[in-house]
Amino acid sequence: MLAELINPYYLQVGCFILINIILGISVYITLSTGQLSLANAGFMGIGAYTSALLTIHFDLPIIIGIIIGALVAALCGVLIGIPTLRLQGVYLAIVTLGFGEVIRVIFVNWETLTNGSVGISGIPHIGREILKTLQGFGFQPMSIGLQNNQFIFLSIFILLLLITIFVIWFFRRQHQSRVGRAFAAIKLDEKAAESMGINITYYKVLAFAQGALVAGFAGAMYAHILAYISPADFAYHRAVEILIFVVFGGSEVIWGPIFGAFFLTLMPEVLRFISEYRYMIYGLIIIIMMAVRPQGLIDVPLLKALSKKGRKRGQKHGTGNHKSM
Amino acid sequence: MLEVSGIHAGYGKIQVLKDVSLEVEEGTIVTILGANGAGKSTTMKSVSGLLKPSAGKISFLGEDVTGLRPDQLLRKGIALVPEGRQILAGMTVLENLEMGAYHRKDSEIDSDLNKMLERFPILKEREKQLGGTLSGGQQQMLAIARAIMSRPKLLLLDEPSMGLAPLVVADIFKIIKEINQSGTTVLLVEQNARQALKISDKGYVLETGKMVASGNATELLSDARIMEAYLGKRSS
Numbered sequence: 340m341l342a343e344l345i346n347p348y349y350l351q352v353g354c355f356i357l358i359n360i361i362l363g364i365s366v367y368i369t370l371s372t373g374q375l376s377l378a379n380a381g382f383m384g385i386g387a388y389t390s391a392l393l394t395i396h397f398d399l400p401i402i403i404g405i406i407i408g409a410l411v412a413a414l415c416g417v418l419i420g421i422p423t424l425r426l427q428g429v430y431l432a433i434v435t436l437g438f439g440e441v442i443r444v445i446f447v448n449w450e451t452l453t454n455g456s457v458g459i460s461g462i463p464h465i466g467r468e469i470l471k472t473l474q475g476f477g478f479q480p481m482s483i484g485l486q487n488n489q490f491i492f493l494s495i496f497i498l499l500l501l502i503t504i505f506v507i508w509f510f511r512r513q514h515q516s517r518v519g520r521a522f523a524a525i526k527l528d529e530k531a532a533e534s535m536g537i538n539i540t541y542y543k544v545l546a547f548a549q550g551a552l553v554a555g556f557a558g559a560m561y562a563h564i565l566a567y568i569s570p571a572d573f574a575y576h577r578a579v580e581i582l583i584f585v586v587f588g589g590s591e592v593i594w595g596p597i598f599g600a601f602f603l604t605l606m607p608e609v610l611r612f613i614s615e616y617r618y619m620i621y622g623l624i625i626i627i628m629m630a631v632r633p634q635g636l637i638d639v640p641l642l643k644a645l646s647k648k649g650r651k652r653g654q655k656h657g658t659g660n661h662k663s664m
Numbered sequence: 665m666l667e668v669s670g671i672h673a674g675y676g677k678i679q680v681l682k683d684v685s686l687e688v689e690e691g692t693i694v695t696i697l698g699a700n701g702a703g704k705s706t707t708m709k710s711v712s713g714l715l716k717p718s719a720g721k722i723s724f725l726g727e728d729v730t731g732l733r734p735d736q737l738l739r740k741g742i743a744l745v746p747e748g749r750q751i752l753a754g755m756t757v758l759e760n761l762e763m764g765a766y767h768r769k770d771s772e773i774d775s776d777l778n779k780m781l782e783r784f785p786i787l788k789e790r791e792k793q794l795g796g797t798l799s800g801g802q803q804q805m806l807a808i809a810r811a812i813m814s815r816p817k818l819l820l821l822d823e824p825s826m827g828l829a830p831l832v833v834a835d836i837f838k839i840i841k842e843i844n845q846s847g848t849t850v851l852l853v854e855q856n857a858r859q860a861l862k863i864s865d866k867g868y869v870l871e872t873g874k875m876v877a878s879g880n881a882t883e884l885l886s887d888a889r890i891m892e893a894y895l896g897k898r899s900s
Contacts, residue, residue: 523755527754527755528750528752530714533735534714534743534744535763536767538733
């Protein structure tokens with residue numbers, strides 16, 4: 340029965356939703372200091388290529404590859420975060436967009452290393468590695484009524500789900516901590532934050548590095564799930580796609596990008612006939628959101644209203660105890 | 665307490681301050697006066713670390729603090745209430761006050777917070793309100809209260825009376841005087857010369873980046889030549 344429910348296609352869509360949620364969060368983190376970064380597709384590519392190349396050429400375990408990939412992306416985040424400290428708004432967006440393109444062009448032209456625009460195939464697959472390891476201990480998917488194929492996708496999905504929950508948990512905690520307060524103060528007013536004794540250089544670069552780390556991590560996961568990457572995966576389109584998650588879902592609270600990524604990844608899958616018009620719809624969404632609801636669908640007042648409603652309903656049923664936000 | 669000697673500072677190629685020196689003694693209120701563009705705010709920015717002087721020396725409590733970052737200076741005890749108040753408009757009054765204690769890790773933050781709310785009843789009344797919804801005078805009080813939350817030894821106030829109604833201005837000056845009496849040294853920048861000098865011990869007059877006069881507040885107030893030349897005629 341379980342076996343019939345587990346459809347690799349659904350699981351794969353689920354995995355992409357989770358990866359996109361992580362990518363959406365990466366933009367949200369940088370944006371929570373008021374810095375709009377369009378370089379996250381580039382950071383994603385750095386993470387993906389680093390991990391793919393390390394695992395293929397040096398036979399490193401996937402976990403090590405992913406960690407190094409994320410760290411290299413974070414390092415690039417620091418390197419681009421420092422010179423762009425003085426830039427704001429549209430200027431920062433232009434520079435980071437340019438950076439993303441530079442990364443893509445490097446992937447295309449450094450053929451000896453990256454295989455150029457053909458891309459890299461035969462990247463070790465996380466699900467298969469997990470299965471192999473477990474089989475080493477004498478485990479067979481059939482024993483829980485699953486085929487190998489189903490088990491592979493199920494294990495990736497569960498792994499990604501745990502990681503996504505951890506990422507959400509971590510950044511919600513951070514949002515309520517000293518670091519989160521500093522981010523919020525910088526976003527509201529840099530001069531005021533500075534006069535309150537907040538080291539704005541440190542926190543702005545930190546936000547940039549965190550965003551890059553998370554994007555690089557998502558990229559590395561992406562590489563080991565698809566087992567194939569090419570420069571086109573990390574091009575301008577990807578940068579816009581990630582940005583749309585945040586623009587559509589909302590950038591004030593972490594639930595915004597999560598909802599945006601969830602909805603906009605699922606939409607073209609459920610409504611197959613519109614997937615060809617995807618980018619047209621994205622453009623339309625940006626225009627409509629800018630005009631009607633610039634803060635995105637989910638904002639603080641909406642969450643407050645929802646939690647109030649929930650509390651009321653909770654009281655009626657005598658369960659109560661809803662946590663706000 | 666604070667000694668500024670011969671600083672030069674500016675923005676890019678534009679030199680604003682040319683050889684500015686001043687001294688603030690512990691427990692006093694010192695006012696810097698001058699017309700628009702005289703370099704008052706630039707002096708404040710240099711002292712608070714927002715701007716690095718290109719030459720000269722600033723020492724605080726006998727220690728050379730030239731070129732330190734604002735957050736380092738705040739830890740040493742210099743807090744700035746910036747020009748135009750710079751309230752965190754999207755945070756509540758309470759959160760604004762808490763942010764003032766950002767660098768502190770001691771256990772007395774809460775009691776300081778309560779003291780501050782007692783000291784400014786209007787802030788207590790509006791503690792849950794967003795900072796941006798306060799009136800100008802209330803925002804100025806919030807900005808001052810927020811700076812005091814860092815427990816400064818020296819409080820820098822950049823044009824606290826800017827854009828406020830005369831009655832509110834009188835209130836703000838009263839508050840500054842009280843803060844000083846409770847032990848905080850104050851360095852004030854003002855265009856509102858007479859009122860500022862009335863609560864001050866000492867005054868400096870800046871003109872196009874140069875210190876052109878200094879003296880006891882009472883001396884400056886009674887010096888007809890200075891009052892007329894730099895601070896405008898008495899209109900009565």
